[in-house]
Amino acid sequence: MFLARIDGTITSTVKHSTLEGARLLIGQRIEQDGTPSGEPLIIIDEMGARRGGIVLVSTDGDILRKARGNTTPARLSVVGIVDRVSGVAQ
């Protein structure tokens, strides 16, 4: 699991049928010092994360298979919305 900042959303008309109705966020992984790292990630959100917010992202696709069926081609999902982080520079 890791933390990501929500920087946007995408819309998609043509997609795998199991992703119908899914909320698709553009997230940016953030490191311990608060800096972004890596490429932007598309994250499935069922929790109502807000733009600019920090979320906890799981890379375990099993929760998505449970929600969207065994054939769903997705892996990253929001599993928590962060209230505060202590012990690291922000």
Next chain:
Amino acid sequence: MRLGIVRGRIVLAVSVPELSGSRLLIVEPVTSENLAKRSGAGGKALVVADHLSPGEGQMIAFVEGREAANPYWPEKVPVDAYCSLIVDTPDYRPPAVPAAQAGKE
């Protein structure tokens, strides 16, 4: 999932049986800088299995790892990247880089 721009296609002359008939795209991942500029991609290209037929130059999102083989379930296929969706429009507005951080780059 990561975002990528479709750059080409691959046709196999011979393949393992699990991959016969599959469509394969060459995809260049999109970096955050290029997504913000709305032009270019910039990542290291890879091959992505596909059932959606995006056109060259279109933006897609692709899943990597074990989950990339999920659409073939219960068949077992040696696919580790799969085109999950074609992007209509990204709405991407990252916060401006603070001056202190900008200076470090």
